[in-house]
Amino acid sequence: MQTPYYLIDKSRLLPNLEKIAHLRETSGAKALLALKCFATWSVFDMMSEYMDGTTSSSLFEVKLGREKFPGETHAYSVAWADHEIDEVLASSDKIIFNTAAQLSRFEEVSRGHTRGLRVNPGVSTSSFDLADPARPFSRLGEHDPKDIEPVLEQVSGFMFHNNCENADFERFDAMLGSIEQRFGHLIRQMQWISLGGGIHFTGEGYPLDRLAERLKRFAGENEVQVYLEPGEATITKSTTLEVTVLDTLFNGKNLAIVDSSIEAHMLDLLIYRESAKMNESGDQPWMICGKSCLAGDIFGEFMFPKALNPGDRLSIQDAAGYTMVKKNWFNGVQMPSIAIRELDGSERLVRDFTYDDFSAALS
Numbered sequence: 001m002q003t004p005y006y007l008i009d010k011s012r013l014l015p016n017l018e019k020i021a022h023l024r025e026t027s028g029a030k031a032l033l034a035l036k037c038f039a040t041w042s043v044f045d046m047m048s049e050y051m052d053g054t055t056s057s058s059l060f061e062v063k064l065g066r067e068k069f070p071g072e073t074h075a076y077s078v079a080w081a082d083h084e085i086d087e088v089l090a091s092s093d094k095i096i097f098n099t100a101a102q103l104s105r106f107e108e109v110s111r112g113h114t115r116g117l118r119v120n121p122g123v124s125t126s127s128f129d130l131a132d133p134a135r136p137f138s139r140l141g142e143h144d145p146k147d148i149e150p151v152l153e154q155v156s157g158f159m160f161h162n163n164c165e166n167a168d169f170e171r172f173d174a175m176l177g178s179i180e181q182r183f184g185h186l187i188r189q190m191q192w193i194s195l196g197g198g199i200h201f202t203g204e205g206y207p208l209d210r211l212a213e214r215l216k217r218f219a220g221e222n223e224v225q226v227y228l229e230p231g232e233a234t235i236t237k238s239t240t241l242e243v244t245v246l247d248t249l250f251n252g253k254n255l256a257i258v259d260s261s262i263e264a265h266m267l268d269l270l271i272y273r274e275s276a277k278m279n280e281s282g283d284q285p286w287m288i289c290g291k292s293c294l295a296g297d298i299f300g301e302f303m304f305p306k307a308l309n310p311g312d313r314l315s316i317q318d319a320a321g322y323t324m325v326k327k328n329w330f331n332g333v334q335m336p337s338i339a340i341r342e343l344d345g346s347e348r349l350v351r352d353f354t355y356d357d358f359s360a361a362l363s
């Protein structure tokens with residue numbers, strides 16, 4: 001297969017899905033895939049056997065969830081526009097408003113639909129200001145119970161999303177406790193509560209059964225159906241970005257230029273100033289660089305067993321989350337195809353991109 005391409009390996013996706021299924025069974029919580037993180041619908045049939053549906057950030061994600069992922073479709077957006085609302089309602093099972101003002105604005109048109117409100121508990125686990133939903137002056141949800149009380153009758157659920165790459169169960173537990181303390185009297189008047197995404201419960205060593213017990217207790221004490229919205233936790237470590245070395249040079253360090261670009265194909269790493277991951281080891285350090293003209297288009301520095309040469313194939317690890325959904329045509333760099341490795345080991349191409357796609361993205 002011609003590089004670059006994202007390779008989704010179902011045998012590496014499966015363990016995450018099995019943990020999700022176990023959590024659902026033991027806690028009673030429902031799990032919705034957060035499409036903002038991963039929306040590659042060719043594997044939705046498999047995923048839907050282990051999950052309850054999807055949640056979204058926009059009209060188009062709502063429509064994709066409804067069209068491609070069997071199960072429940074939750075519609076959330078930071079702000080719905082007047083011209084979107086009819087289609088959002090037609091394509092969703094629940095609509096979640098970000099503010100009481102949006103709920104009031106669309107109260108009449110959404111009457112009869114299952115409605116929820118995003119609540120911002122003011123606590124988060126994000127160490128990144130950029131991704132911290134509880135950052136100062138956050139626009140993500142209503143934070144004051146006094147602003148929620150007047151619209152309580154109009155909703156049957158709340159969505160809290162305040163975890164971010166949180167692999168620490170104790171921290172999750174403590175934050176849920178503070179949510180109950182501050183909003184418990186309102187939560188108990190609801191039928192369902194989504195606790196959002198950002199809980200890294202599929203990671204190695206995560207105390208899954210303690211999480212299940214905590215969620216079950218939360219659901220029982222508050223008499224609510226709990227939802228989770230895992231993005232990263234669902235697809236972590238399932239996918240690689242397969243690339244080929246095109247050129248090498250030395251400028252104080254060994255540099256290898258590959259047929260991909262961190263800016264165009266793994267943008268999240270650049271935004272959060274993180275290195276890509278590779279499974280190589282050895283005693284030769286090489287800097288792996290993208291082929292765009294951006295000086296800092298660098299995947300990272302890694303150790304290899306031998307010198308790299310043009311034609312060498314490399315696998316960049318953990319390339320599913322916030323990658324394919326953010327890929328772009330910067331520099332006109334060839335967009336990676338998407339391939340799937342089936343459980344029997346066979347590989348198939350499910351999408352490739354051509355000059356016509358590049359041209360059609362502009363006018």
Ligand SMILES: Cc1ncc(COP(=O)(O)O)c(C=O)c1O
Nearest residue numbers: 034037161197198229230231232
């Ligand atoms: C409301 C909501 N739900 C779920 C997620 C998914 O988070 P993660 O991919 O960290 O699990 C996000 C991330 O932006 C979100 O904003």
Ligand SMILES: NCCCCNCC[C@H](N)C(=O)O
Nearest residue numbers: 128131164165197198272274
């Ligand atoms: N790996 C660097 C941090 C990534 C943060 N993920 C951002 C999405 C997240 N779900 C959010 O809440 O914004």
